[in-house]
Amino acid sequence: MILKSQRIYLRPLQEADAQSFLDNTNDEEIRYMTGTKSSFTLEQIQQHIVNCEEDATRYDFAICLISNNQLIGELSISEIDADNSNAGFRISMFGTKLTGKGFGTEAIKLVLKFVFEELNLNRLQLEVFSHNTRGIRAYEKSGFKKEGVLRDSLYYNGQFSDEIIMSILKREYEEHNLNKLI
Numbered sequence: 503m504i505l506k507s508q509r510i511y512l513r514p515l516q517e518a519d520a521q522s523f524l525d526n527t528n529d530e531e532i533r534y535m536t537g538t539k540s541s542f543t544l545e546q547i548q549q550h551i552v553n554c555e556e557d558a559t560r561y562d563f564a565i566c567l568i569s570n571n572q573l574i575g576e577l578s579i580s581e582i583d584a585d586n587s588n589a590g591f592r593i594s595m596f597g598t599k600l601t602g603k604g605f606g607t608e609a610i611k612l613v614l615k616f617v618f619e620e621l622n623l624n625r626l627q628l629e630v631f632s633h634n635t636r637g638i639r640a641y642e643k644s645g646f647k648k649e650g651v652l653r654d655s656l657y658y659n660g661q662f663s664d665e666i667i668m669s670i671l672k673r674e675y676e677e678h679n680l681n682k683l684i
Contacts, residue, residue, distance in 0.1 A: 505612045510605055512563035512612055519564050520547040522573050526596045535634045537656045565609045588625035601636055610644040618672045625671050631656055632664040645678055646670045
């Protein structure tokens with residue numbers, strides 16, 4: 503399954519993507535934005551991709567540029583709960599050179615269309631750290647609303663950050679015609 507917009511497309515993850523993932527986990531700013539403290543090996547990431555492929559409660563996508571097929575990020579729709587019609591979400595761009603260009607927002611809008619129109623879920627939730635202001639802006643721009651705060655839940659680089667819980671509901675997606683924005 504491939505999801506496309508004007509500048510990017512989302513495709514299922516492949517084991518061949520593992521090296522790009524590893525490089526991304528070693529980028530200090532990306533580690534800080536995502537609160538990643540653990541280190542990973544190439545083999546661990548390859549196994550993670552295999553596990554994702556076998557997990558029926560998630561969809562994991564590579565974010566690629568249409569112009570040259572460059573892998574620029576990844577995202578996951580996870581913990582899909584069909585009984586309660588909801589799922590979790592996360593996204594990570596591969597390097598700060600790719601942030602601020604709207605690629606993340608474009609990917610989020612593709613995901614929202616998929617989640618609410620194809621999977622027919624009612625709610626999509628994410629968690630973001632308070633120091634990730636670019637991420638928060640992208641989520642708000644895409645229709646996510648802040649729901650709660652886990653105060654001082656992350657200690658990183660000698661300081662505490664809040665974890666902000668955000669979500670978007672299907673009716674909000676429909677009310678704001680977010681499906682027309684891609």
